[in-house]
């Protein structure tokens with residue numbers, strides 16, 4: 001039990017040093033960057049290494065009502081350019097899409113290919129439900145229509161979506177032994193850390209970049225974030 005409990009911090013430390021090592025190394029050796037990073041954010045500008053798929057996703061993961069069984073097409077994008085494959089148990093880096101069309105994030109997350117090339121990782125980007133083409137009810141208009149259609153628009157449902165797609169992918173690629181590292185930024189980073197907490201058997205580690213995971217009223221004294229922002233405003237105001 002004791003050794004089991006001491007595992008997560010060690011893994012976290014290992015991952016952090018791995019990631020720090022990766023970024024230092026990337027800066028030092030100028031690891032090749034993908035040309036897409038400077039291109040316009042639309043799917044057409046992605047290189048052919050990025051392949052888009054749809055997963056038939058369940059609308060509601062949390063009850064057995066017949067209407068919960070409704071499905072929608074959820075988009076995910078895979079790049080296997082650097083992947084070492086299942087035989088070498090090479091890692092799978094999963095980018096947890098946030099509140100935006102996923103193709104924008106594919107283009108924006110420059111360190112993801114750097115990470116993948118260094119660790120022979122598979123790059124997977126999953127679009128968040130209710131964004132981009134991952135619309136329940138067939139269209140954005142229908143999806144955002146009213147409280148009934150918006151009732152399935154939650155972080156809990158999104159995390160369960162990601163779990164389904166990760167399971168599907170691992171099975172499809174015979175990659176059951178490949179460790180999954182989930183990554184996200186801002187709200188997506190919150191999703192990554194919550195995913196590690198809620199589905200620890202699926203994610204070996206999580207990297208949450210610029211993720212305000214404690215940004216909820218009452219979680220920190222004086223509502224820390226608001227305090228820092230107000231204070232910053234006060235200071236700049238007095239400098240004008």
Ligand SMILES: *[C@@H]1O[C@H](CO)[C@@H](O)[C@H](O)[C@H]1NC(C)=O
Pocket residue numbers: 052053054073075133
């Ligand atoms: C995925 O589903 C969307 C929405 O239904 C559709 O517009 C798109 O063509 C599909 N893409 C693929 C690769 O099947």
Ligand SMILES: *[C@@H]1O[C@H](CO)[C@@H](O)[C@H](O)[C@H]1NC(C)=O
Pocket residue numbers: 064065066069
């Ligand atoms: C939901 O879908 C599954 C798989 O397609 C099916 O086996 C099941 O009977 C469906 N349940 C309901 C309540 O429609």
Ligand SMILES: *[C@@H]1O[C@H](CO)[C@@H](O)[C@H](O)[C@H]1NC(C)=O
Pocket residue numbers: 227230231234
């Ligand atoms: C900002 O300045 C006002 C007026 O000087 C003060 O009352 C307030 O406490 C300050 N807020 C912060 C967060 O420092």
